[in-house]
Amino acid sequence: MSFMQINDLKVYYPIRGGFFNTVVDQVTAVDGVTLEFEKGKAYGLVGESGCGKSTTGKSIIGLEKITSGSIIYEGQNVTHNRRGRGSSYNRDIQMIFQDANSSLNPRKRVQDIIAEPIRNFLKLSPDEEKRKINELLAIVGMNEDAKLKYPHEFSGGQKQRIGIARAIACNPKLIIADEPVSALDLSVQAQVLNFMKDIQQEFGLSYLFISHDLGVVKHMCDHISIMYKGRFVESGSRKDIYTNPQHIYTKRLLSAIPDVNPIGREERKKERIEVEANYAANHKNYYDETGKVYDLKKLSTTHFVAMSAHEKGGI
Amino acid sequence: MNSTEQLLSINNLHTGFRIKDTYFDAVDGVSISLKRNEILAIVGESGCGKSTLATSIIGLHDHNKTRVEGEIIYKGINLAKLDEEKFNKVRGEEIGMIFQDPLSALNPLMRIGHQIEEGLAFHTKMTKEQRDKRVLELLTQVGISNPARIAKQFPHQLSGGMRQRVIIAIAISCKPNIIIADEPTTALDVTIQAQILDLLKDLQAETGAGIVLITHDLGVVAEVADRVAVMYAGQIIEEATVEGLFTNPLHPYTRSLFNSIPQMNSENEKLQVIQGIVPSLINLPRTGCRFSTRIPWISEGMHEENPTMHEVSPGHLVRCTCWQHFHFESEEGGITR
Ligand SMILES: Nc1ncnc2c1ncn2[C@@H]1O[C@H](COP(=O)(O)OP(=O)(O)OP(=O)(O)O)[C@@H](O)[C@H]1O
Numbered sequence: 001m002s003f004m005q006i007n008d009l010k011v012y013y014p015i016r017g018g019f020f021n022t023v024v025d026q027v028t029a030v031d032g033v034t035l036e037f038e039k040g041k042a043y044g045l046v047g048e049s050g051c052g053k054s055t056t057g058k059s060i061i062g063l064e065k066i067t068s069g070s071i072i073y074e075g076q077n078v079t080h081n082r083r084g085r086g087s088s089y090n091r092d093i094q095m096i097f098q099d100a101n102s103s104l105n106p107r108k109r110v111q112d113i114i115a116e117p118i119r120n121f122l123k124l125s126p127d128e129e130k131r132k133i134n135e136l137l138a139i140v141g142m143n144e145d146a147k148l149k150y151p152h153e154f155s156g157g158q159k160q161r162i163g164i165a166r167a168i169a170c171n172p173k174l175i176i177a178d179e180p181v182s183a184l185d186l187s188v189q190a191q192v193l194n195f196m197k198d199i200q201q202e203f204g205l206s207y208l209f210i211s212h213d214l215g216v217v218k219h220m221c222d223h224i225s226i227m228y229k230g231r232f233v234e235s236g237s238r239k240d241i242y243t244n245p246q247h248i249y250t251k252r253l254l255s256a257i258p259d260v261n262p263i264g265r266e267e268r269k270k271e272r273i274e275v276e277a278n279y280a281a282n283h284k285n286y287y288d289e290t291g292k293v294y295d296l297k298k299l300s301t302t303h304f305v306a307m308s309a310h311e312k313g314g315i
Numbered sequence: 316m317n318s319t320e321q322l323l324s325i326n327n328l329h330t331g332f333r334i335k336d337t338y339f340d341a342v343d344g345v346s347i348s349l350k351r352n353e354i355l356a357i358v359g360e361s362g363c364g365k366s367t368l369a370t371s372i373i374g375l376h377d378h379n380k381t382r383v384e385g386e387i388i389y390k391g392i393n394l395a396k397l398d399e400e401k402f403n404k405v406r407g408e409e410i411g412m413i414f415q416d417p418l419s420a421l422n423p424l425m426r427i428g429h430q431i432e433e434g435l436a437f438h439t440k441m442t443k444e445q446r447d448k449r450v451l452e453l454l455t456q457v458g459i460s461n462p463a464r465i466a467k468q469f470p471h472q473l474s475g476g477m478r479q480r481v482i483i484a485i486a487i488s489c490k491p492n493i494i495i496a497d498e499p500t501t502a503l504d505v506t507i508q509a510q511i512l513d514l515l516k517d518l519q520a521e522t523g524a525g526i527v528l529i530t531h532d533l534g535v536v537a538e539v540a541d542r543v544a545v546m547y548a549g550q551i552i553e554e555a556t557v558e559g560l561f562t563n564p565l566h567p568y569t570r571s572l573f574n575s576i577p578q579m580n581s582e583n584e585k586l587q588v589i590q591g592i593v594p595s596l597i598n599l600p601r602t603g604c605r606f607s608t609r610i611p612w613i614s615e616g617m618h619e620e621n622p623t624m625h626e627v628s629p630g631h632l633v634r635c636t637c638w639q640h641f642h643f644e645s646e647e648g649g650i651t652r
């Protein structure tokens with residue numbers, strides 16, 4: 001049973017302009033996303049840059065206004081009160097931000113950045129708080145001497161780890177992880193991913209895992225959704241997506257994954273260009289007249305693909 | 316165009332940050348060169364000094380808190396000693412930089428189009444009209460589908476990947492001789508990533524630019540690089556052609572790195588992690604083997620006292636000789652490769 005359901009979520013951004021800074025246009029960032037979260041499961045969200053992944057994440061935790069649709073958390077409709085101070089939703093749903101740099105307050109020391117959620121939600125004595133912070137730093141593989149420093153004194157990857165330490169501080173139920181490891185090198189990435197899996201098992205944590213790295217997504221996620229222009233083109237189990245992709249965009253994405261082997265790269269480039277050409281020639285069949293992704297149709301209990309109403313079975 | 320022509324030659328570069336009253340080198344004696352038409356990849360653990368190396372080349376750091384020593388020779392001049400005014404000309408026109416952190420590299424209060432145009436106005440003789448046209452052209456080149464709208468927007472209104480592409484557009488706008496790309500595609504999906512890498516290669520074919528590509532995506536390195544330098548704790552510990560490094564990685568750190576890649580068909584296994592953590596700048600060991608604490612099962616006697624680079628085969632350089640005796644902890648002792 002899922003503990004949280006997102007129904008037909010839409011988020012539009014107004015575009016202001018002109019003399020009086022009035023709304024002249026809007027950007028449809030998220031255009032009808034439906035998702036549910038089960039305890040202890042990891043959900044991957046992959047897709048074109050700018051397709052609405054971060055907006056989906058930010059609107060779930062309450063940093064963006066929801067235009068329409070609903071979020072049901074443990075049976076409660078929380079669509080319009082996601083950010084209540086001290087509310088359990090606020091504590092249980094945490095986010096690791098894509099842009100570690102701008103999500104860390106430059107004027108605060110690392111220890112205060114990490115302590116923020118602890119102070120908001122856990123009542124700890126100063127000693128306990130100190131121990132907790134040391135523990136969190138150890139978990140993300142950082143020295144204790146980091147505590148007194150400011151964000152600008154760290155490399156990109158180190159900053160990302162500070163963001164992770166803050167997100168896991170209060171044992172959340174769902175972590176929205178927006179490119180959590182893309183700034184990390186391989187060994188630290190391995191360490192963070194192993195750790196994310198460990199706490200997932202230990203605490204029954206769920207993830208919405210946003211990433212461009214299809215190797216990492218495959219490693220981490222049970223269920224994967226492929227997003228394009230604010231909508232899902234395909235959604236399925238790891239096996240469905242990697243061994244039986246149906247939508248032309250999914251296929252295109254899979255063919256562009258770089259291979260860790262310099263030998264044969266010229267041939268791979270040729271293949272990639274072929275898939276691209278095929279996409280350019282045929283992608284119109286996969287979207288409606290306005291370029292919008294069709295609604296998802298069920299192929300199996302786990303596998304859903306966007307296709308037009310008169311399409312039957314596999315495309 | 317002569318493809319073996321040396322474009323950039325870095326000799327014994329030290330870049331240190333001042334912490335209290337002492338300078339600590341984040342780049343600690345790096346020597347490397349870049350040829351025309353070449354893609355040199357730099358990989359290494361987070362915090363090992365890759366971005367510091369990049370900002371040293373382009374002269375962008377807080378002069379009051381940073382000390383740069385050594386040589387960065389470009390067209391016969393030492394960039395490490397160049398004054399700020401002259402450097403302004405070099406930046407953008409001769410050397411373009413794609414920053415790791417797009418948000419802080421863009422002016423939050425300036426429209427995207429204007430930010431791209433600014434460089435063109437400073438470095439070229441184009442008219443306003445030509446510049447406007449070039450802005451849209453550049454945005455299209457980096458795969459932005461509605462350039463006219465995006466040009467009018469502000470950085471915070473763009474997704475992470477779109478901002479990254481704007482930075483790339485700025486970096487390539489004046490067709491520089493050297494492009495330094497610090498994690499240029501990390502924020503991008505794989506199809507746009509492929510498109511950007513192809514774009515950089517096309518641009519290179521056109522202008523013969525040399526590209527320094529900083530990334531931790533070994534897949535990207537395998538797909539585009541000609542040569543690779545692996546850094547650890549401020550130093551280069553291995554340097555080779557891309558084939559040489561991927562078919563025959565030698566240094567214990569390089570081998571460990573390859574071991575940590577999530578394999579496409581190993582979903583539920585634990586990933587391999589290098590023991591211990593990268594020491595912070597202040598605690599960095601400055602003598603002896605810097606990696607030895609991460610491989611404690613290798614006895615002290617195996618490491619060189621002051622590891623230096625050795626040419627193992629033509630063009631393949633490795634720091635120290637202990638790699639000859641290295642084995643992973645899980646393996647039996649002896650030479651296992
Ligand atoms: N504050 C905003 N105002 C206007 N438009 C916005 C705003 N934030 C995002 N957008 C637009 O919404 C769309 C979705 O952006 P979002 O950041 O969710 O993409 P994303 O899928 O996370 O992309 P990336 O992979 O590049 O991070 C983009 O077209 C973007 O330009």
Ligand SMILES: Nc1ncnc2c1ncn2[C@@H]1O[C@H](COP(=O)(O)OP(=O)(O)OP(=O)(O)O)[C@@H](O)[C@H]1O
Nearest residue numbers: 153154155156157332341361362363364365366367
């Ligand atoms: N302005 C600064 N002041 C003090 N220390 C700094 C500064 N910038 C970087 N450092 C330190 O210098 C070292 C090298 O940092 P650098 O940003 O070059 O690493 P990097 O290899 O680019 O890492 P990443 O892969 O995480 O981006 C790190 O230990 C970092 O904490």
Ligand code: SF4
Nearest residue numbers: 604618619622635637
């Ligand atoms: S002794 Fe040399 S080869 Fe061995 S780990 Fe150290 S630096 Fe590397």
Ligand SMILES: [Mg+2]
Nearest residue numbers: 054098474475
């Ligand atoms: Mg995003």
Ligand SMILES: [Mg+2]
Nearest residue numbers: 156365366415
């Ligand atoms: Mg860096």
